[in-house]
Amino acid sequence: MGKHLVLAGGGHAHMVTMANIHVIRDLDHRVTVIGPSDYHYYSGMGPGMLGSGYEPDDIRFATRKKVEEQGGTFIRDSVVGVDPVVRELRLESGNTVNYDLVSFNTGSHVDIPLIKGSRERIYTVKPIERLYQARTEIEALARQQAVTVAVVGGGPAGAETAGNVGQLLAGTSFSSRVILFAGRSLLSRFPQGVRDKSRRILEKSGVSIQEQGHLIAIHDNRLSFDSGHEVEADFIILATGVHPSPFFREAGLQTGPDGGLLVNRFLQSPDYPEIFGGGDCIYYKEQPLDKVGVYAVRENPVLFHNLKAFLQGESLQSFDPGGDYLLIFNLGNEQGVLRKKWFQMSGTMAFRVKDWIDRKFMSDFQ
Numbered sequence: 001m002g003k004h005l006v007l008a009g010g011g012h013a014h015m016v017t018m019a020n021i022h023v024i025r026d027l028d029h030r031v032t033v034i035g036p037s038d039y040h041y042y043s044g045m046g047p048g049m050l051g052s053g054y055e056p057d058d059i060r061f062a063t064r065k066k067v068e069e070q071g072g073t074f075i076r077d078s079v080v081g082v083d084p085v086v087r088e089l090r091l092e093s094g095n096t097v098n099y100d101l102v103s104f105n106t107g108s109h110v111d112i113p114l115i116k117g118s119r120e121r122i123y124t125v126k127p128i129e130r131l132y133q134a135r136t137e138i139e140a141l142a143r144q145q146a147v148t149v150a151v152v153g154g155g156p157a158g159a160e161t162a163g164n165v166g167q168l169l170a171g172t173s174f175s176s177r178v179i180l181f182a183g184r185s186l187l188s189r190f191p192q193g194v195r196d197k198s199r200r201i202l203e204k205s206g207v208s209i210q211e212q213g214h215l216i217a218i219h220d221n222r223l224s225f226d227s228g229h230e231v232e233a234d235f236i237i238l239a240t241g242v243h244p245s246p247f248f249r250e251a252g253l254q255t256g257p258d259g260g261l262l263v264n265r266f267l268q269s270p271d272y273p274e275i276f277g278g279g280d281c282i283y284y285k286e287q288p289l290d291k292v293g294v295y296a297v298r299e300n301p302v303l304f305h306n307l308k309a310f311l312q313g314e315s316l317q318s319f320d321p322g323g324d325y326l327l328i329f330n331l332g333n334e335q336g337v338l339r340k341k342w343f344q345m346s347g348t349m350a351f352r353v354k355d356w357i358d359r360k361f362m363s364d365f366q
């Protein structure tokens with residue numbers, strides 16, 4: 001008799017499995033995909049959408065359509081709990097779903113500081129789809145008056161977001177401001193050349209970079225930093241680091257230090273062989289992996305192979321994270337910074353390479 005495979009979250013690591021649901025169906029197994037939206041948004045193009053370089057349709061996958069046209073079931077809901085003993089997922093709606101085999105690709109969520117008072121005009125860089133709402137609201141107000149947009153976070157997501165808000169505001173007639181609060185140091189985990197190139201591009205497009213300290217609280221759109229200084233902004237976008245959902249820990253599953261589902265080289269939970277996972281929500285036991293889409297994409301073929309093999313009682317494949325990856329930031333105004341091993345490049349060409357790769361990825365899976 002066929003088994004029930006449940007994909008919790010239709011993120012980047014499930015792309016190949018979702019494209020091959022018909023293969024699993026042909027083997028007489030059932031497939032259910034659970035996600036909070038009928039679409040999955042490609043994060044690599046999220047800042048570009050915020051800056052109005054892309055429209056939502058350019059950067060999203062029609063998950064529900066793709067699942068249903070292959071005979072799978074799509075449930076629009078969020079997983080909020082898992083009981084690995086009875087093999088049951090608990091959903092936000094209160095419903096439950098049983099599985100024989102489950103794979104988690106639920107991504108990560110932005111760390112949010114203490115917020116008091118109004119939450120209006122405060123956004124996080126994830127979920128990516130909310131960046132579109134940020135764009136339309138910023139554009140609408142910036143057409144009537146000068147606005148101040150505060151982007152908080154000194155990593156790539158903060159830098160890309162600030163640069164693209166700069167692009168968005170460049171088209172308005174009032175003298176609006178973008179301030180990037182980059183902790184104590186912009187892109188501190190990156191080589192000096194990448195940091196200098198990024199800083200130059202951001203400053204040239206009018207982004208003011210502040211490196212006095214970390215955000216501790218927001219009270220009615222007033223930001224307070226641990227250095228003691230305070231700033232008021234019309235819009236706040238938080239890119240203050242990410243963490244996986246807490247439900248792995250709550251379920252008593254083994255997790256990494258960040259709370260991500262611990263998986264072995266087969267991308268499988270060491271405690272429960274019928275639990276797999278990929279992307280930002282896992283902690284890869286063999287070596288910590290950066291939370292970048294590159295790894296989620298590389299995990300795809302192994303995850304698909306292993307899920308199918310598990311259903312069929314065949315042998316599993318090991319995941320090889322591979323070597324150094326190509327990194328390109330889209331810093332707005334068609335300017336990018338590219339790094340691969342020792343090679344670095346910045347400017348329009350770097351942006352164009354990223355744009356080409358991202359559009360190709362979309363057309364391959366859309």
Ligand SMILES: Cc1cc2nc3c(=O)[nH]c(=O)nc-3n(C[C@H](O)[C@H](O)[C@H](O)COP(=O)(O)OP(=O)(O)OC[C@H]3O[C@@H](n4cnc5c(N)ncnc54)[C@H](O)[C@@H]3O)c2cc1C
Binds near residue numbers: 035041107127280292
């Ligand atoms: C602004 C920004 C720009 C970035 N740019 C790049 C880049 O250019 N290149 C790069 O390599 N990395 C980039 N990253 C990092 C990249 O976003 C992540 O590493 C990547 O998204 C991980 O893929 P994922 O599928 O694990 O998670 P996600 O992309 O977050 O996908 C998770 C999916 O699961 C769904 N989901 C979430 N919670 C639940 C739940 N509880 N139940 C069911 N479904 C759920 C979501 O709706 C989503 O569809 C960027 C990150 C940000 C924030």
